[in-house]
Amino acid sequence: EVQLVESGGGLVKPGGSLRLSCAVSGLTFSGYSMNWVRQAPGKGLEWVSSISSSSSYIYYADSVKGRFTISRDNAKSSLYLQMNSLRVDDTAVYYCTRSDDYYGAEFFQYWGQGTLVTVSS
Amino acid sequence: DIQMMQSPSSLSASVGDRVTITCRASQTISGYLNWYQQKPGKAPKLLIYVASRLQSGVPSRFSASGSGTDFTLTISSLQPEDFATYYCQQSYSIPRAFGQGTKVEIK
Numbered sequence: 001e002v003q004l005v006e007s008g009g010g011l012v013k014p015g016g017s018l019r020l021s022c023a024v025s026g027l028t029f030s031g032y033s034m035n036w037v038r039q040a041p042g043k044g045l046e047w048v049s050s051i052s053s054s055s056s057y058i059y060y061a062d063s064v065k066g067r068f069t070i071s072r073d074n075a076k077s078s079l080y081l082q083m084n085s086l087r088v089d090d091t092a093v094y095y096c097t098r099s100d101d102y103y104g105a106e107f108f109q110y111w112g113q114g115t116l117v118t119v120s121s
Numbered sequence: 122d123i124q125m126m127q128s129p130s131s132l133s134a135s136v137g138d139r140v141t142i143t144c145r146a147s148q149t150i151s152g153y154l155n156w157y158q159q160k161p162g163k164a165p166k167l168l169i170y171v172a173s174r175l176q177s178g179v180p181s182r183f184s185a186s187g188s189g190t191d192f193t194l195t196i197s198s199l200q201p202e203d204f205a206t207y208y209c210q211q212s213y214s215i216p217r218a219f220g221q222g223t224k225v226e227i228k
Contacts, residue, residue, distance in 0.1 A: 035217075037165075045157075045165065045208055047217040059215045062122075095164055106212040107155040107170035114164055 002026040002110060004096050009115030016086050016119070022079040022096030022112055029077035033057075033099035035108065036070065036081050038092035038117075046092075049081065050099070064090075086119045093117075123147050123211055127220035133228040140196040142223045144209035149189045153213035156185055156194045159222075160205045168207075169194065199225070 008020040020036070036048040049070040050059045058070055069082040079096050093116050097108040124147040134140050144154065156169040167176045169185040172192060182197045196203055204227055209220040 044222045045159075045210070045219040047210075047219065050215070050217070061216050102171050102174065105153050105171045106217075107167060108157075108165070108210075109167045109170075109176070111164035111166075 004098070004110055004112035006094060006096055006112045006115035009094065009117045011118045011120065012086055013121055014086060014088055014119055017082070017084045018086065018117060020081040020083065020094055020096075020115060020117070024077045024079070024096075024098070027098065027110060029098075030074040033106075034070075034072060034079045035097045035099060036079075037095045037097055037108070037111075038090075039095070039114075040089070040092040043092075048094070051079070083117070086117075088119050091117060091119045122216055123150060123214055123218055125209055125211055125218045125220040127207075127209055127223050129223060130221065131224040131226060133226045134199050135228045136199055136201060138199045138228075140199050140203075140225060142194045142207055142209075142225075144187070144192040144194070144220050146190045146192075146211055146213075150211045150213035152188050153211055154185075154187065154192045155210045155212060157208045157210065158203075158205045159208065165208065196225075 003025045005023045033052045035050045051070045067085045071080045093114040095114045096112045098110040100109045126145045128143045152172040154172045157165040159165040185194045206222045206224045
C-alpha cells in the first residue's frame with residue numbers, strides 16, 4: 001500500500017520553529033524528487049519547496065525562502081521541512097508529494113494526508 | 122514567475138451537465154499543465170497530466186486539452202462524486218504555480 005505520512009504539525013507561536021516529516025512507504029523514494037505543498041484554511045494550493053533525488057537541486061517559494069529548509073534521508077525514505085521564523089500566514093495544511101514525470105513533464109501523483117501547522121499567539 | 126488563472130472561480134451545475142473549466146498561464150508553458158481534484162478535508166488527486174493525459178483510474182468523462190497559455194478541463198456528464206474543487210498547475214518552471222481553484226457545486 002502506498003503511504004506518505006506527514007507528521008510534526010501543531011500549534012506554534014509566531015517566530016517559532018517546527019520540523020515536519022514525511023515517511024514514505026509502498027513506493028520508490030530514493031529515485032524521485034519530492035515536494036512540499038501547503039494549503040491555508042479555506043484557500044488554494046501553494047507549492048512550497050522541492051528537492052531532487054540526490055538533494056543536489058533544491059528550490060523554494062519566495063514566501064518561505066530563507067526561513068524553511070527542505071531535506072531528505074533516502075536511507076529512511078523520509079522527507080523533512082524545517083520551518084523557522086514562522087509567521088501567522090504560514091498557517092496551513094502541509095502536504096508532501098512525490099514528483100513523477102512523463103518525458104520530463106512533472107506531475108504530483110502521490111500525496112500524503114497532510115499535517116496542520118497553526119501559527120498563533 | 123508564471124501565474125495561473127482559472128475561470129470561473131466557482132460554478133453551480135446539475136448532475137448530467139457538461140462542465141468546462143479554463144486555465145490560463147501568464148506566459149507559454151507548452152503542455153506542462155496538470156489538473157487536480159480536491160474534496161473537502163482530503164488531499165488533492167491527480168486527474169490529468171501533461172495537458173491531456175488521463176491519469177490511470179480516472180473516469181473517461183474527464184478530458185482536457187490545450188497548449189501554450191490556454192487550457193481546459195471538461196467533465197462530459199457531471200456525477201455526484203465530481204462535486205469538488207479543481208486546480209490546474211504548471212510544471213514548466215519554478216515556482217510550480219497552481220491556479221486559484223474552481224469550486225464545482227450542486228445546483
